Amino acid sequence: MGLFSGRKTVFVDSDILVIGGGMAGCGATYESRYWGRDKKVVVVEKANIERSGAVAQGLYAINCYMGMQWNENQPEDHVRYARNDLMGLVREDLGYDIARHVDATVHLFEEWGLPIMKDPKTGRYLREGKWQIMIHGESFKPIVAEAARKAATKVYNRIMVTHLLMDKKKANRVAGAVGFNVRTGEFYVFRAKAVIVAAGGASHIFKPRSVGEGMGRTWYAPWSSASAYALPILVGAKMTQMENRIVLTRFKDGYGPVGAYFLHLKTYTENAYGKEYESTWYESIKEMVGDYVNHQPVPTCLRNHAFLEEVKAGRGPIRMVTKEAFQDPHKETIGWENFLGMTIGQAVVWASQNIDPKEVNPELTTSEPYVMGSHATCAGAWASGPEDYAPDEYQWGYNRMMTVDGLFGAGDTIGGTAHKFSSGSFAEGRIAGKAAIKYINDLGKDSPEISEAEYENLEKVVFQPMENYEIGRNEIVAGTVSPSYLLPMHGLLRLEKIMDEYVGGISSHYTTNEPMLTRGLELLAMLKEDLDHLGAEDLLQLQRAWELQHRVLASESVTHHTMFRTETRWPGYYYRADHRKLDDTDWHCFTLSRYDRESGDWTMEKAPVYHIID
């Protein structure tokens, strides 16, 4: 053990272990406490829950609110909306479930002190669009974290969870997790009766447009390191729709959001020559996706597609026409506060480049792809549906339980449920929290047990990068180039290059095919082997090493799923050049994968899409 022979192992017992203290994790914690008054509810977070997860920076809108109290929308309407946007394929049972609970969640936020804007005429929440309400959300996360801290038995900040632990008595049952404190280096073994994975989706698996210093300016936070997927994948949980990555149309370089601009400020896009362009691509889109082109609102991916084609045709840059709207001082204020509330970097870009949208129409761009489960996309784990109406095939246990007993998920973790955003993720956390308490109650005295051999072995695995560095460092004079280890940043850049070039990133105009995916998998396999030789100079680099491990596993899943679905379901997100069209005959279904940790093999299958709403 050398340098780390004195390392301390800390054991933590709990009834419920919540991994990740973002929106979903805080919701899970709150609800677990409500239903399990005598239960030990532990939250583990790699940062500080006061400012962690995708909402760390704040939000200026809540994008999922029905308004059932004013008869604005019903849950059915939201299912239709999400299904339409995702080209027909969502878990309608799960989506309906979130939609029917989300209003009560938003009302809680308001009660807790989140400033929600009101329409002065009606007194109702001020709508940005059909589903969005506007908030002053700079402190959205601190407010939600306050509720979670009060509900939790204990919050463990600055601990990165690397692996889940399985029960040694009963196959396919979770028993806890391991990780390490990124500040002290202590090894943590969490024993739990139920585990709720509420970790983040994936930025930085595809090469970002910004380089050097700017590589941190990704659309989704750089700390969203795919733990939502890697943790369940490693223990054999089935995943779904992992090919369904998302590409975002955003303001150039800062990736400032466009939702309020389109919906509330009524700004619109035009090409470099001042022409509307979306309608000119109608026929070519129809050729690819058939009648889906006529759906309203036009699916996000298809609008991306028109944007991409217009740029490829040489009529870029595409600009947002803001000059008219911004003459109204009220709208100008909203336009700027929108960024300051959730994407401050865009304000910095505009200030630095002298872009005042009152005088200049700012450029838009399409981002690199991201893999996540809560925006206009729905990668994630395959989960059991609500007991009262989910079809039998979607129901094998408790609500939001994955295909591993006792393993629950919410937020980015759960697949098939697009458009949940912050409020829906919190609501889904609450659903999972209640279900996990029920699961524990039903377990009775049949508690899972962890295996000493398993966690001791994992301790070696977790700290191996520090050993690798310690030994390899002696071979070389100085610098970052070693023949025996790779630094985490080296591995990350290689991953991003592979995914970009072979799996449909920006440099190939989001296009791939079977030969490219095959080659991508070969290169990913070598990268995976090289991960055994990661070198970590310190604990921060050890954190980066494990974030990379999680990203690589999620990337492998994305690549297998992309290979399996031999159609182009979401043009504008990615293209299978060898299967250019949407194919409803063979592919109106979900893709499922399962990873075998022993053999490293992936098994793919299809699952039916049940439409429960007309």
Add this chain to the structure above:
Amino acid sequence: MPTFVYMTRCDGCGQCVDICPSNIMHIDTTSRRAYNIEPNMCWECYACVKACPQDAIDVRGYSDFAPLGHSVRVLREEEKATISWKIKFRDGREKNFESPIRTTKWGSIKCASDYEAPSQDAINSQELAHEPDGLNIKELPALKPDQFKVGVL
């Protein structure tokens, strides 16, 4: 737009180290002051800037696309429950904004266990805490289990 720390203002208190979601604000062992050790993993979320009691942290836009000479400064006042911004363009133009951040007292949230305990049966219902009252409608919406269709609609 990575953060940087002014040498003369930082007193090494570590508030930024404690809050940074990306774990990139660290204390320099020689100067005993904080600095951003991994600017390319900075999301410019301003969590550290807002948390700094000495006003010692600022941001300089990412070098690969942001020309010099700009600034976006922030003042977050918990007691007043406001956040104020001053944006300065490269050419000197300025814009100022202020927004509320909270409508209730910090620390005032009622704990989930301070509510009356739910009945034993309620764990089997589909209702979450405070429902259906919290929905502001009569009852939690539900679907019938027999209305499925497989395949294309």
